[in-house]
Structures are given as C-alpha cells and as structure tokens.
Amino acid sequence: MTTLRTCVFPCAGFGTRFFPATKVIPKEMLPLVDKPILQYGIEEALGSGMDKLIVVLSKGKDAILDHFDRTSELERSLQERKKNDLLDEVETVSRMADIISVRQKEALGLGHAVLQAKDAVGCEPFAVVLPDDVILADEPCLLQMRHVFEETGRPVVALMEVLPEETSRYGIVGGNMLGNRRFHVTDMVEKPKVNPPSCYAIIGRYILPPEIFPLLEKTERGAGGEIQLTDALRELVRTGDFYGYVFEGKRYDAGEKLGYLKATVDYALRHPTLGEEFRAHLEALIGGEEQHGQTLRHPRRA
Numbered sequence: 001m002t003t004l005r006t007c008v009f010p011c012a013g014f015g016t017r018f019f020p021a022t023k024v025i026p027k028e029m030l031p032l033v034d035k036p037i038l039q040y041g042i043e044e045a046l047g048s049g050m051d052k053l054i055v056v057l058s059k060g061k062d063a064i065l066d067h068f069d070r071t072s073e074l075e076r077s078l079q080e081r082k083k084n085d086l087l088d089e090v091e092t093v094s095r096m097a098d099i100i101s102v103r104q105k106e107a108l109g110l111g112h113a114v115l116q117a118k119d120a121v122g123c124e125p126f127a128v129v130l131p132d133d134v135i136l137a138d139e140p141c142l143l144q145m146r147h148v149f150e151e152t153g154r155p156v157v158a159l160m161e162v163l164p165e166e167t168s169r170y171g172i173v174g175g176n177m178l179g180n181r182r183f184h185v186t187d188m189v190e191k192p193k194v195n196p197p198s199c200y201a202i203i204g205r206y207i208l209p210p211e212i213f214p215l216l217e218k219t220e221r222g223a224g225g226e227i228q229l230t231d232a233l234r235e236l237v238r239t240g241d242f243y244g245y246v247f248e249g250k251r252y253d254a255g256e257k258l259g260y261l262k263a264t265v266d267y268a269l270r271h272p273t274l275g276e277e278f279r280a281h282l283e284a285l286i287g288g289e290e291q292h293g294q295t296l297r298h299p300r301r302a
C-alpha cells in the first residue's frame with residue numbers, strides 16, 4: 001500500500017458565516033488564543049505523519065502562506081534585541097512545514113476545491129482537513145483515522161454522533177456500526193430533512209484514494225450550485241468498502257461565531273501559561289454575575 005503522506009487543506013471559501021470579520025481576513029487566519037485556526041490543522045497533519053501539505057487558496061488569502069514563510073527582517077530584529085523566546089516561536093512556525101499552494105479561481109464548492117489539488121497530490125492516497133473543524137484530542141484525529149486506513153487500505157471519514165434533531169445540519173452516513181468505533185458506510189445523505197439513515201455525521205476529516213478525482217471531474221453542481229464533495233463520495237462508496245471512524249475528541253465548528261467562541265474558551269482554559277489566570281477570570285465573572293445579576297450584564301458607562 002502507498003504511504004499516506006499528503007494532506008490537502010481547502011481554504012478558498014468566502015467564510016460568510018463569520019462576516020464582517022472575514023471580509024478581508026481569511027477565516028483560517030483568525031486566532032484561536034495565540035495561533036491561527038489553520039495552524040491547529042497543520043499541526044494535526046504533521047502529528048499524524050504527513051509531510052506533503054497542500055493548501056487550496058483563493059484571491060486575498062496569501063496571508064496564509066506568509067504565516068508559514070520565513071520573516072527575515074522580524075527574525076533579525078528579534079535577534080538583535082535578544083528576544084530569544086519570541087524568536088523561537090517565530091522560527092518554529094516558519095520551519096514547521098513547506099507548503100504547496102494551489103489556486104481555486106472561483107468558489108465552486110468543496111468538491112471543486114479538492115479537485116484543484118489533483119496534480120499536486122498525484123496518484124497517491126491523501127487526507128483532507130477542513131481547517132475550521134478544529135478537533136481537540138489526545139491522539140490527533142487524523143492519526144486515529146490513519147490506523148483504520150492502514151488496516152483496511154480503504155477510504156475513511158471522521159464521524160461524530162449527533163442528536164436526532166441535529167442531523168439535518170450535517171452529511172449523515174448510512175450503513176452499520178462494526179464496533180471498535182468503526183462504521184461500514186454504504187450510503188450518505190447531505191442534510192436529511194426526514195428519516196436520517198443514522199445519527200453519525202461526517203466531520204471535516206477524510207482519507208481518500210486518488211480515484212476520487214475522476215469522480216469529482218464528473219460531479220455536476222449540486223446543492224447550492226456547488227460541486228459537492230459528498231456527491232463524489234457517494235459514488236466512491238459504490239466502488240467498494242468505505243469506512244467511518246467515530247473519533248475520540250471534541251470538535252468545534254470554528255467557522256461560525258458561537259463555535260469559535262466555544263473553541264476559544266476551551267483552548268484558553270488548557271493553555272499552559274494563560275489557562276490558570278483565564279479560569280480565575282471566568283470564575284470571578286460568573287460568580288460576580290450571580291451576585292450582581294444585572295450589574296454585570298449591563299455595566300454602567302464610566
């Protein structure tokens with residue numbers, strides 16, 4: 001079996017759910033505490049044994065490449081001022097990964113974005129990470145999935161159990177649970193309004209064979225006028241075994257405002273240097289609110 005070493009990060013969407021913040025700033029560059037959202041995805045891929053990283057960009061998203069590039073002037077200035085801690089942090093990021101970028105010239109959907117990476121991927125299996133699905137886990141989610149891929153040699157998607165009333169917001173798989181967190185996928189339905197085939201939703205992590213590309217090329221525009229990855233995945237399911245893996249960890253949709261806030265709080269509480277003080281602040285805030293009720297919710301202007 002060919003080794004899995006490539007990971008594709010589609011970053012060419014408009015990020016409308018986060019307007020106006022993401023009108024100019026790519027949502028992948030919004031900070032989650034002290035790192036941009038995309039950096040968590042990149043670290044997950046590196047921690048899962050991938051070393052060929054491909055980002056799919058659109059116009060106005062070049063800050064993403066700059067973030068992982070060398071910044072010689074800044075590094076020189078930090079060196080001269082003997083700010084070694086900061087220098088280490090800056091160098092760690094710029095040495096973290098060599099990134100290949102490809103362009104999606106028109107936002108025609110996730111499936112179309114993945115297709116733009118075809119030549120860069122080549123004839124190998126590859127992973128796809130949607131950066132705004134941020135996953136907090138002891139073992140990186142992609143690494144958990146990689147074990148299944150290496151056992152079976154077949155495509156794997158990340159699954160999360162959702163409440164029955166939430167199924168209409170996700171792509172839902174049909175099939176049967178095999179045990180050991182593995183699900184044999186025989187069908188998938190995008191945002192089912194009624195009769196969801198299961199309570200397992202597909203989350204933004206995929207391990208796919210290169211055979212997905214000809215399927216994407218044939219995929220017509222579907223829901224929302226976009227070329228949907230799910231439509232091509234449904235075709236792939238028909239060609240052989242296809243697995244879901246109910247990952248261990250907590251997923252946040254950091255591409256929308258409330259999910260981003262929740263992720264920020266959770267990551268801040270776990271931050272090695274900020275966590276303790278931040279927890280004390282939240283406790284004081286909540287305790288204070290209980291005591292003072294209206295006062296804190298509607299603070300008087302100074």
Ligand code: UTP
Binds near residue numbers: 011012017104107
């Ligand atoms: P989303 O729907 O979450 O992202 O797509 P979006 O389109 O940027 O956001 P909203 O819905 O307008 O707020 C999932 C992933 O697919 C990428 C996005 O960048 C995101 O990482 N994507 C989506 C593309 O790269 N190209 C597209 O044409 C559409």
